[in-house]
Amino acid sequence: MTPDIQTIFFDVGNTLRIVVKDQPFIDKAEADLMELIQTKESHDELFEKLEARWNVYRKLSKSTLLDVSEGELWTQFMLPDYEPNMVFANAPRLTRLWRDHDGRRVARPDAVETLKELRARGYTLGIIANTVTETEIPDWMAADGVAQCFKTTILSSKVRLRKPDPAIYHLACRCIGTPEANCAYVGDNPVRDVEGTQAAGFGMMIRIDEPDTLNKEKATGKEFIPDHVITKLSDLLDIFPARG
Incomplete structure (x- = not known):
């Protein structure tokens, strides 16, 4: 029935x-993320590290079927080696920039x-x-x-x-x-x-x-x-x- x-x-x-690959859009998102956290790391060093940490978090979240807040994501998983108050305060913006580095969502x-x-x-x-x-x-x-x-x-x-x-x-x-x-x-x-x-x-x-x-x-x-x-x-x- x-x-x-x-x-x-x-x-x-x-x-x-869906995600549309837009390289100028991606480049700007990555540059804005680097500027936001005032990193001294090179582009490749930072994003290689972030990708590795992101994969660790994704594996954990899929196994536990639990997600964390944006503040927890960035202070505990993505940028634990950066000043925590700065990271926490900027977590929503960091999340958006991290998402944008995949491409434009339409x-x-x-x-x-x-x-x-x-x-x-x-x-x-x-x-x-x-x-x-x-x-x-x-x-x-x-x-x-x-x-x-x-x-x-x-x-x-x-x-x-x-x-x-x-x-x-x-x-x-x-x-x-x-x-x-x-x-x-x-x-x-x-x-x-x-x-x-x-x-x-x-x-x-x-x-x-x-x-x-x-x-x-x-x-x-x-x-x-x-x-x-x-x-x-x-x-x-x-x-x-x-x-x-």
Whole structure:
């Protein structure tokens, strides 16, 4: 029987937004980070060190299914050898610059209109995302005019829990007021997003086909089957008709 989906939760990275490689943008982010911390290290020394420390943190967070705050990330993991008060005070800015050194994050071409149409069709929308930044997603929502589309935004950096722990999905359902069986989740990760959604008892899981994510997850050897696979966000409009 087709579940009665009332609420649709979304992942953000590689689902609602993608990364565009923009070298001048990347170069500026890295230069701004170096200037912010007044480093005496060379560019290559600093970023090689940061990448190594970032990988250590990522491995830990994935094994424990817990995330830390931005202040803890930078004072304890990324820059423990720099003056802690300076690092803590600048942690939100450091996080944004660190994210920007991957490239420019932009919404998928059909994201905004699809979100607005789903809301107009009577669905409640929310976000459940693993992220180290507490401000980037809310700022994007405001900039692209979709903040009003979302009733609940659950970020791992704020609630500490991270996908695929079912607890983060249960928390989102309590916040938004919809039982798990009446919720759907849209994400790109073929392991984490599908596993967590199904373990939490969601009524439906939709995976958007994202080649970069698939290539990264091939090595896990795990396989979870979503209810639907889509190639673009507007395909959701074929899955979710107007309610009532």
